[in-house]
Amino acid sequence: MTLTGEAQYLDLLSRVWRNGAERADRTGTGTRALFGEMLKFDLSDGTVPLLTTKRVFWKSAVKELIWFLSGDSSIRPLVEQGVHIWTDWPLDAYRRATGDAISRDAFEARIIADDEFAARWGDLGPVYGVQWRRWPRYAANEDGSYRADTPVDQISELVHGLKHNPASRRHIFTGWNVPELHRMALPPCHMTYQYFVADGRLSGILYQRSCDLGLGFPFNIFEAALLIRMLAQQCGYEPGTLTWMGADCHVYLNHEHLVTEQLSRAPHPFPRLSFARQPADLFSYALEDVIIEGYDPHPHIAAPVAV
Structure with missing residues (x-):
């Protein structure tokens, strides 16, 4: 029997826990992992893969995606909105560098209040949004040296291509910029996206090199589906399917x-997603534009983040 919806995620979660290879990892926590998995979600009926076997804070996910699309690299806009999902990495770096056992709340308060502190300790380096919107480009000088040129806005080019050349096989953007990986607080896990237009529907694939199935996946899959819906609205298409390809799961x-x-909980139907309006462009969405109806999750399950 072919599994669909949330059942396929629960099956993967179970298989990884039961059969995954036990491996050391950079955080020192240890994992169980399987390599090379694929899930598919049908978006054509208006539903989105928002997990119901535990509550997912979908409003934080919307804010994170909007932050990615802004091209920002500072956690300040997130913490100002009460979103804490990126704080652990700069907080850990600050504690290691200074020996100050500052609390997360105190650290975030300084990020909000102190411009200099935010610039020094709140910047994540050239992470997702920077690569999506401002991929560095260089031009050659006459003496053979190079100078910085106008960066590549991958997302704007994607939108243009979907509108004007829908049959292209190059509707791709990625965050995996090899020369800049060492400058990122965390190299991109959900790293490459590709899109496909057929019969008036927009479908997408997300290739994820590394996936924390417990904490990361619920956000990753919902945001990938939301982005398809946003792109479809902006480019005049209906939603199709979302294919998720996970490497290290x-x-x-x-x-x-x-x-x-x-795994002890029975999943409920996925909720439906609609928009309150059609913004002027992909970069003008706000949380209030995203409407989720029929979300009936089981209670949240707290778990520690491995930094």
């Missing part, structure tokens, strides 16, 4: 309670 060893509890 893992569960952290200290997430056993999450896996056990989540």
Whole structure:
């Protein structure tokens, strides 16, 4: 029997926990992992893959996607909106560098209040949004040296291509900029997106090199579906399917309670997504534009983030 919807995610979560190879990882936490998995979600009926076997804070996910699309690299706009999902990495860097055992709340308060502190400790480097909107480009000088040129806005080029050359096989953007990986607080996990137009419907693939199935996946898959819906609205298409391709699909060893509890719960139907308006462009969406109806999740399951 072919699994669909949330059931296929739960099956993957179970298989990784039961059969995954136990491996060391950079965080020192340890994981169980399988390599090379694929899931498919039908978006054509207006639903979105927002997991129901635990509550997903979808408003934070919307804010994160809008932040990505802005091209920003500072956590300040996020923490100003009460979104904490990127704070752990700069907070850890600050604690290691200074020896100051500052709390997360105090750290975020300084990020908001102190421009100099935010510039020094709140910047994540050239992460997702920077690469999506401002991929560095260089031009050659006459003496053979290079100078910075106008950066590449991959997202604007994607929108233009979907509108004006829908049959192209080059509707792709990526965050995996090799020379800049060392400057990123975290190299991109959801790294490459590709889109396909047929019969008036827009479908997409997300290739994810590394996926934390417990904490990261619920945000990753919802945001990928939301982005398809936003692109479809902007480019005049209906939504099609979302294909998710995971390379290193893992569960952290200290997430056993999450896996056990989540697998004990029966999934509910996915909710429906609609928009309150059609913004002027892809970069003008706000949280209030996204309407989620019929979301009936089980309670949230807390679990630690591995930094």
